[in-house]
Structures are given as C-alpha cells and as structure tokens.
Amino acid sequence: FSGSFGEVYQTFHLSIYMSSNNKFSISPEMATQEVQPNETLSNLKAESDTLKTKLEDERAKLHDVELHQVAEKVDGLGQFIMKTRRTLKGHGNKVLCMDWCKDKRRIVSSSQDGKVIVWDAFTTNKEHAVTMPCTWVMACAYAPSGCAVACGGLDNKCSVYPLSLDKNENLAAKKKSVAMHTNYLSACSFTNSDMQILTSSGDGTCALWDVESGQLLQSFHGHAADVLCLDLAPSETGNTFISGGCDKKANVWDMRSGQCIQSFETHESDINSVRYYPSGDAFASGSDDATCRLYDLRADREVAIYSKESIIFGASSVDFSLSGRLLFGGYNDYTINVWDVLKGTRVSILFGHENRVSALRVSPDGTAFCSGSWDHTLRVWA
Amino acid sequence: MTISTLTRGGAQREQQHCLRKMERVIIAMQDPDIGLKMRNQRLLITVIPHAMTGNDIMEWLIQKYNITDEEAGHLGGLLVQYGYIYPLKEPRSLILRSDDSPYRFQTPYFWTSSRWPASELDYAIYLAKKNIRKQGELVDYEKQNYNLLHKRINHTWDFVVMQAREQIRASKQRRKADRIVLECQEQAYWLVNKPCPGAFDVFDLGPERCNVLNSRVILNSSLLFFLLRISSVPNNSLSSHFLLSLSCVCSFMKFCDQYHQHDPIMSGCLPSNPWISDDTTHWTINTDLVGTPTRLRVERWSFSFMELLNDCLGRREFMTYLEKEFSGENLCFWEACEDLRHGESSKIILKVEEVYKTFLSPGAARWVNIDSKTMERTLEGIKQPHRFVMDDAQMHIYFLMKKDSYPRYLKSDLYKNMLSKAIVPQETKKSVFPFMRRQRHSSPSPAMVSQATEDNGKAKGAGPAATNSGTLS
Numbered sequence: 001f002s003g004s005f006g007e008v009y010q011t012f013h014l015s016i017y018m019s020s021n022n023k024f025s026i027s028p029e030m031a032t033q034e035v036q037p038n039e040t041l042s043n044l045k046a047e048s049d050t051l052k053t054k055l056e057d058e059r060a061k062l063h064d065v066e067l068h069q070v071a072e073k074v075d076g077l078g079q080f081i082m083k084t085r086r087t088l089k090g091h092g093n094k095v096l097c098m099d100w101c102k103d104k105r106r107i108v109s110s111s112q113d114g115k116v117i118v119w120d121a122f123t124t125n126k127e128h129a130v131t132m133p134c135t136w137v138m139a140c141a142y143a144p145s146g147c148a149v150a151c152g153g154l155d156n157k158c159s160v161y162p163l164s165l166d167k168n169e170n171l172a173a174k175k176k177s178v179a180m181h182t183n184y185l186s187a188c189s190f191t192n193s194d195m196q197i198l199t200s201s202g203d204g205t206c207a208l209w210d211v212e213s214g215q216l217l218q219s220f221h222g223h224a225a226d227v228l229c230l231d232l233a234p235s236e237t238g239n240t241f242i243s244g245g246c247d248k249k250a251n252v253w254d255m256r257s258g259q260c261i262q263s264f265e266t267h268e269s270d271i272n273s274v275r276y277y278p279s280g281d282a283f284a285s286g287s288d289d290a291t292c293r294l295y296d297l298r299a300d301r302e303v304a305i306y307s308k309e310s311i312i313f314g315a316s317s318v319d320f321s322l323s324g325r326l327l328f329g330g331y332n333d334y335t336i337n338v339w340d341v342l343k344g345t346r347v348s349i350l351f352g353h354e355n356r357v358s359a360l361r362v363s364p365d366g367t368a369f370c371s372g373s374w375d376h377t378l379r380v381w382a
Numbered sequence: 383m384t385i386s387t388l389t390r391g392g393a394q395r396e397q398q399h400c401l402r403k404m405e406r407v408i409i410a411m412q413d414p415d416i417g418l419k420m421r422n423q424r425l426l427i428t429v430i431p432h433a434m435t436g437n438d439i440m441e442w443l444i445q446k447y448n449i450t451d452e453e454a455g456h457l458g459g460l461l462v463q464y465g466y467i468y469p470l471k472e473p474r475s476l477i478l479r480s481d482d483s484p485y486r487f488q489t490p491y492f493w494t495s496s497r498w499p500a501s502e503l504d505y506a507i508y509l510a511k512k513n514i515r516k517q518g519e520l521v522d523y524e525k526q527n528y529n530l531l532h533k534r535i536n537h538t539w540d541f542v543v544m545q546a547r548e549q550i551r552a553s554k555q556r557r558k559a560d561r562i563v564l565e566c567q568e569q570a571y572w573l574v575n576k577p578c579p580g581a582f583d584v585f586d587l588g589p590e591r592c593n594v595l596n597s598r599v600i601l602n603s604s605l606l607f608f609l610l611r612i613s614s615v616p617n618n619s620l621s622s623h624f625l626l627s628l629s630c631v632c633s634f635m636k637f638c639d640q641y642h643q644h645d646p647i648m649s650g651c652l653p654s655n656p657w658i659s660d661d662t663t664h665w666t667i668n669t670d671l672v673g674t675p676t677r678l679r680v681e682r683w684s685f686s687f688m689e690l691l692n693d694c695l696g697r698r699e700f701m702t703y704l705e706k707e708f709s710g711e712n713l714c715f716w717e718a719c720e721d722l723r724h725g726e727s728s729k730i731i732l733k734v735e736e737v738y739k740t741f742l743s744p745g746a747a748r749w750v751n752i753d754s755k756t757m758e759r760t761l762e763g764i765k766q767p768h769r770f771v772m773d774d775a776q777m778h779i780y781f782l783m784k785k786d787s788y789p790r791y792l793k794s795d796l797y798k799n800m801l802s803k804a805i806v807p808q809e810t811k812k813s814v815f816p817f818m819r820r821q822r823h824s825s826p827s828p829a830m831v832s833q834a835t836e837d838n839g840k841a842k843g844a845g846p847a848a849t850n851s852g853t854l855s
Binding site for chain 1: 399400403404407443447449452453456457460582588589591626627628630631632633634635637638639640641642644645646647648651655656657658662664665668687688720723724725726727728770773780822823824825827828829830
C-alpha cells in the first residue's frame with residue numbers, strides 16, 4: 001500500500017494468513033468507510049498495546065548479547081585529555097544550534113536572538129551574519145558546497161541564504177523560503193547536495209523539500225508529538241534517515257516512500273538528539289532522561305545505555321568520533337560527557353560552559369568537535 | 383499553597399524529571415544512616431542546628447557517586463543553584479564553596495518543584511517585610527519589582543502590608559536561631575524564583591514542547607507497524623538470531639578497530655592537529671585533489687567501496703582504472719544517477735533524457751550493461767520520469783562495481799603504486815617555546831572559490847566543494 005496518513009481517517013482491514021512454510025504474512029487492504037462504532041480510540045490503543053507487549057515477549061525469548069560484554073576483551077582507553085582550543089564569542093544570546101562546513105574549519109551557528117553567524121572557527125573570525133525575522137532559531141545547517149546556509153525556528157519555516165562575499169550585499173536580500181511547517185522548526189539538514197533539505201518540526205512531522213522550487217517532495221508522519229532531531233544515513237544507498245521526538249521514539253524512515261521502517265521506544269523522556277554511528281549500522285540518541293543509548297539497526301534493538309547516577313540532567317546533543325569509539329554528549333548541566341561506546345563507561349567529563357550545552361558536532365575530519373551553549377559561546381575542543 | 387499542575391507545559395514537564403532526580407539525591411543526603419552528618423554550625427554569635435559545611439557536601443557526593451572533586455563541586459553547585467541547599471553565610475551568592483562555609487537543606491515546602499509558579503502576592507509580602515524590617519535592604523532589582531508590584535496589585539496593598547507586619551511580629555517571638563533559619567529559607571527561595579536579571583534563571587526553559595497530536599491517526603500507523611514487525615520476528619531457530627546479534631555487536635568492534643588510526647581524537651594526526659598546534663599542514667596535505675595523498679588516506683580506500691567513492695581523489699583514481707578496463711561508463715552512469723537523485727526538481731526530465739541517450743539507449747555512446755529485467759523496468763519507468771526512476775539500474779551498476787571492479791582495483795598496480803608513493807608526514811615536535819602562538823592564517827571561503835568557478839560556467843552542487851587547485855593556506 002502507499003500514501004501518507006495525513007488527516008484522512010482510514011481503517012485498515014488486515015488479513016493475516018499463513019503461507020505454506022508456516023510464516024505469517026500480512027496483506028493490508030485499505031477501506032475508506034465509516035468508522036465502526038466499536039472501533040473507539042481506546043480499543044485501538046488497547047490493541048496496539050497488546051501487540052507491542054507480544055512483540056517484546058517474542059524478542060525477550062531470543063538470547064541477545066550486550067555490547068559491553070563482548071567488548072570486555074577490547075583494550076581500555078588511556079588517559080583522555082581534551083581542552084577548549086577556540087572560544088567563539090559574538091552571539092548576544094543563547095546559542096541553539098551549529099553545523100560544520102565540509103572545509104573542516106568553518107561553522108554556522110544560530111541563536112535565540114535571531115542571529116545566524118558563519119565563522120572561520122580556526123581564526124575565530126566572523127565571516128557572515130544574518131538576522132532572522134524570528135527569535136529562537138533552533139536549526140541551522142551548512143550546505144555541502146559551502147555556498148549557503150539554511151536556518152529556521154519559531155517562524156515555522158526553513159530558509160536558505162546563499163553566502164555572498166560582497167560586503168555591501170545584505171544576505172537577507174537573497175533569502176529563499178523553502179520549508180513550511182505548522183509549528184516550530186527543530187532541525188534541518190541538506191542531503192547529498194545543495195538542492196534538497198530535510199526538516200523536522202514541532203508539528204510532529206519531517207519533510208523533504210526541493211530548494212529551488214520550495215516544493216514538498218515527501219512528508220513523514222508517524223511521531224505522536226514534536227520531532228526534535230534528525231540525521232541522514234551515511235549508508236551506501238543513502239536512502240534513509242532517523243528522527244527522534246517528544247514521544248520518546250526514534251524512527252528510521254525510507255526517504256523515497258515516506259514509510260517508517262523501524263522504530264525504537266526505550267527512552268523514558270524526550271529524545272533531543274540522534275546521530276548515526278559512522279558505519280551506518282547503528283545510531284545513538286540523547287534524551288532528557290539523562291541517558292544516551294545505542295541502537296543496532298540490523299539486530300533491531302537497543303544494545304547499550306550510557307548513564308551514570310551522578311548525571312541528572314538531560315543530554316541535548318550527541319555525536320561520534322570518527323572511528324565511532326567515542327560518543328560525545330552535551331548535557332543540560334553545562335558539561336560534556338565522553339563515553340566509550342564499546343565498553344559503556346564514561347571516559348571523561350569536560351567542564352567549561354557556563355550554561356546548558358545545546359549543540360555538539362564533531363568536525364568532518366574528526367580532528368575536533370564544537371559545542372554551542374546557552375552561555376552565548378561556542379567552543380572547539382581537541 | 384499548592385500550585386495546579388495543569389498550568390505546566392512541555393518544557394516544565396521535562397524539568398520536573400530533573401527536579402525529581404535532584405530531590406532523590408537530596409533525600410539520600412539527609413538519610414539518617416547513609417546521609418550527611420549534620421551538626422550545629424556557628425554563624426557569628428548564633429548557633430544554627432542541622433547544618434553542614436560545603437566540604438561535607440563535597441565529600442558525601444565524591445563518596446556516593448565515585449566522582450572527582452571537580453564533578454562533585456559541579457553537582458553540588460547545581461543543587462545550590464536550584465534551591466535545594468542554601469548558604470548561611472553570604473546568602474545572596476548561590477554557589478557551593480568547598481570549605482567550611484555553612485549550608486542547610488531547603489525545607490520541602492520551598493522546593494522548586496512544588497511551588498511553581500511563585501505567586502505575586504507572596505512575593506509582595508516578602509519584599510514588604512524586607513522593606514519594613516530594614517530600610518535600604520532591598521537591592522536595585524528588588525526595589526524595581528517592589529514598585530512594579532505596588533502598581534499592579536495596588537488594590538490589595540493594605541492586605542500586603544498588614545500581612546508583612548503580622549509575619550514580622552510573629553517572627554520576633556521566635557528564638558533567634560529559628561528566626562535566622564526561616565529568613566534564610568525564604569530568602570533562598572526568592573533568590574531562585576525571582577533571580578537578579580542576568581543571573582541564572584531556573585525557569586528559563588526554552589520554547590514550549592510536546593504538542594500531542596491526533597491519536598487515532600498515530601495509533602493506526604503504529605498498529606500496522608507492530609503487525610509488520612511481528613511478522614518479521616524469526617520464528618525459526620533462536621540460535622540464528624543470537625548469531626545475528628553477536629555478529630552485529632562484533633562488527634562495531636571491528637569498525638572501531640579498523641578506523642582507530644584514522645581517528646584524530648583517538649590517535650592524533652600527522653604532522654599535528656591544527657586545532658592544537660595552529661599549524662594547518664594537516665589540512666593542506668589532505669585537500670581534495672592534492673598531488674600526493676597521505677598513506678592513511680590511500681589505505682582508507684581499501685576499507686569499503688563507499689570510502690573510495692566518497693574521496694574525490696579516490697574516485698578519480700578508480701575512474702582511471704575503469705577506463706583502462708573499458709568500463710568507465712559504469713562510474714559515469716552512477717554519477718549521473720546521483721546527480722539526478724539529488725538535483726533540482728526542475729531538471730529531472732532533462733537529466734533522465736540525457737542519461738537515457740548517453741547510457742541506456744541502444745547504440746548509446748557509453749552503454750551500460752544492465753540485466754534485461756532491470757533494463758526493461760527502467761525503460762518503462764522513463765516514460766514517466768521522476769527522480770528515483772534510475773534507482774534499480776543505479777543499484778545494479780553500483781553492486782557490479784563493488785563486487786567486481788573494486789576488489790580488482792585494490793589488487794592492481796595502479797593502487798599499489800599509489801600506496802607506495804603516499805606520504806607519511808613527520809610528527810611535529812612540540813615547539814621549544816610552547817607559549818608562542820603561531821599566526822593563524824585564514825583560508826578562502828568555499829563560497830568565494832565557488833563563485834569563481836561559477837563565473838567560469840561550471841555547475842556546483844553534488845558532493846564536497848571541489849576546487850581546481852585545492853584550498854590554499
């Protein structure tokens with residue numbers, strides 16, 4: 001079957017039949033008809049819950065190994081020292097989001113006061129600045145070519161600004177409005193080229209847009225509440241992405257069909273950040289429940305939890321080091337915790353920011369990572 | 383005074399989670415068996431009961447959570463910032479001092495989680511009390527707030543003043559120690575709930591979240607989703623699932639191990655990490671189309687086909703190899719399909735035509751060898767072109783290259799020569815005068831470089847910023 005769910009109420013008649021080799025198969029037939037009086041919301045919810053429990057029971061019967069058990073034989077990591085090497089000052093208010101340019105040294109960052117700044121983080125020089133017409137610019141992204149940036153927030157839109165080097169030109173003049181949501185924009189990312197943007201929103205959906213025309217190419221429905229983050233897969237076929245939301249779910253989507261192909265619900269609170277493991281076979285999530293978790297896409301389950309009793313505040317942003325051995329998490333208690341992905345232990349805790357860490361990304365060549373904070377600064381650590 | 387929970391939005395809901403956890407820590411700290419040892423603390427001439435020193439707090443946290451001084455100081459500091467512990471000396475400064483400064487636990491009545499939002503009336507009474515007790519005790523922002531409230535709730539001002547006087551009178555009848563404690567508690571509460579402008583605000587939470595959506599639609603989709611998942615759970619051997627699980631987990635270890643040397647944060651990078659040494663040589667020798675690549679870079683091409691294709695230089699080398707084997711059209715076709723998939727919607731029809739003419743039509747200049755079934759499907763699909771119409775064919779060619787050409791390339795002389803020519807930079811010795819900072823050179827912005835190439839009529843778009851001469855430094 002095909003099609004998005006949108007606002008059309010549809011009831012599914014699912015006929016489950018056994019095929020010759022005793023495997024269950026499903027053939028759904030969609031019937032758009034009057035909703036049966038006994039198919040109340042609570043009935044549907046009860047049915048959904050029963051199936052969910054059944055699925056978990058089936059899974060529990062299968063013996064699964066924990067990552068840290070197998071990783072016992074792996075060498076531990078030695079002393080770990082990372083320091084702030086650059087501090088980028090210039091935002092007048094909370095920094096909410098940041099992204100690296102493919103040239104490995106430039107950064108775009110956005111803040112609560114509507115300012116979007118492009119920096120050469122190496123020299124700490126500001127190269128461009130745009131003032132958005134809205135406050136709380138919660139999402140920003142650098143185009144793969146390095147020639148444009150995308151950003152958005154409480155304006156419910158995602159706009160693309162081509163970066164002009166003419167000092168006299170006002171960047172806002174060439175602004176292009178691409179995405180339109182019905183609630184705030186929480187995250188955005190260019191796909192493999194400057195021509196397409198993927199967005200996630202407080203309206204519970206993700207969407208893929210054509211930059212040139214502003215046309216909606218695909219929408220993704222399935223989250224029950226605000227979608228807070230997304231990440232594109234580095235896989236060979238490059239057709240999937242993950243999203244995390246306030247419904248505690250992390251979903252894997254097929255970009256072409258708009259279908260949710262996998263879903264994980266083990267967090268106890270909002271998922272603020274999702275990031276693929278470098279091989280594309282797994283992903284990490286950071287949540288308000290103060291844990292980060294690793295999910296294996298082929299085994300279809302959670303394989304590790306990164307938490308500590310002394311960590312009380314939520315993780316707002318996570319990213320892997322180049323080899324995937326380290327997971328960096330920026331937290332709402334102003335710290336950055338560094339986790340050994342394989343062993344599940346914390347390698348280090350980094351202090352420095354004076355308010356919550358809201359954004360964290362490792363640079364494209366893995367030489368450093370950058371953290372953005374509500375203390376108005378960004379720091380590059382190496 | 384109980385505050386209704388209905389007024390709380392999504393962000394407050396998230397904060398409740400944290401506050402509850404902090405409260406659990408606080409309760410554990412006050413546990414008669416495993417908690418802190420509280421005793422009387424001397425504050426000038428008064429003895430305050432049930433107090434502890436900053437040092438006590440630090441020690442307890444270090445012991446309980448097995449953390450360092452720095453982390454304990456940080457965690458303790460948060461407990462003070464959020465109003466669960468307050469200082470007796472210098473009460474306006476909500477920080478944790480790791481010495482013998484006295485602190486007390488805030489009474490649950492005043493806990494941040496239970497009394498939000500603070501009522502205007504209560505605040506007015508508090509400020510009035512302070513004002514009456516000692517002239518000039520209100521600081522600037524408190525004076526401003528006081529005046530604002532006076533205007534806003536002027537109609538009940540008599541009540542406010544009356545309450546304030548009554549509370550002052552009642553407190554005079556208490557023992558001095560109790561009076562001090564009650565005053566400190568109340569002051570701490572208001573410092574957290576009505577902070578000085580510019581100071582940390584516990585209730586500064588960001589935009590509202592958690593707009594719960596139409597449940598029916600979501601439930602329908604999750605119902606279907608669960609049924610599909612159940613049908614895919616292997617109901618044959620348990621052992622095959624275990625093996626899958628084990629192999630998945632082992633693959634992470636393998637990947638981490640393979641990339642260990644390539645991870646600058648884990649293994650450093652040669653000659654040095656630019657962020658640490660201020661020397662950009664590492665970037666210069668790794669530019670997209672550099673003359674002689676580094677050894678690590680060439681080695682990485684052997685890790686996976688994707689690694690080879692993702693590197694401009696690697697891809698160019700591979701193209702050279704394919705052309706020697708007269709199969710260069712495969713890579714060209716793949717690139718054209720990528721361009722179609724990720725390009726502008728408006729150019730789709732044009733690009734599909736081009737691809738057909740160049741690669742698929744009978745007698746095409748660069749005809750690609752796809753199996754007949756896929757070819758049939760693709761030609762059928764071309765009649766109604768869309769951006770994914772070449773997906774099947776592209777996949778077929780991709781896997782052909784991956785399974786056949788790629789392994790042979792890795793064994794070829796072309797690759798082996800590349801590997802032997804590749805440079806291994808010398809590690810930079812730490813400079814003799816480490817405090818002398820190098821000058822940090824800027825680099826041309828990709829936007830500028832691209833503007834130049836655009837002027838030359840070249841298109842920009844898919845893939846990393848490709849430059850003709852490499853980035854200068």
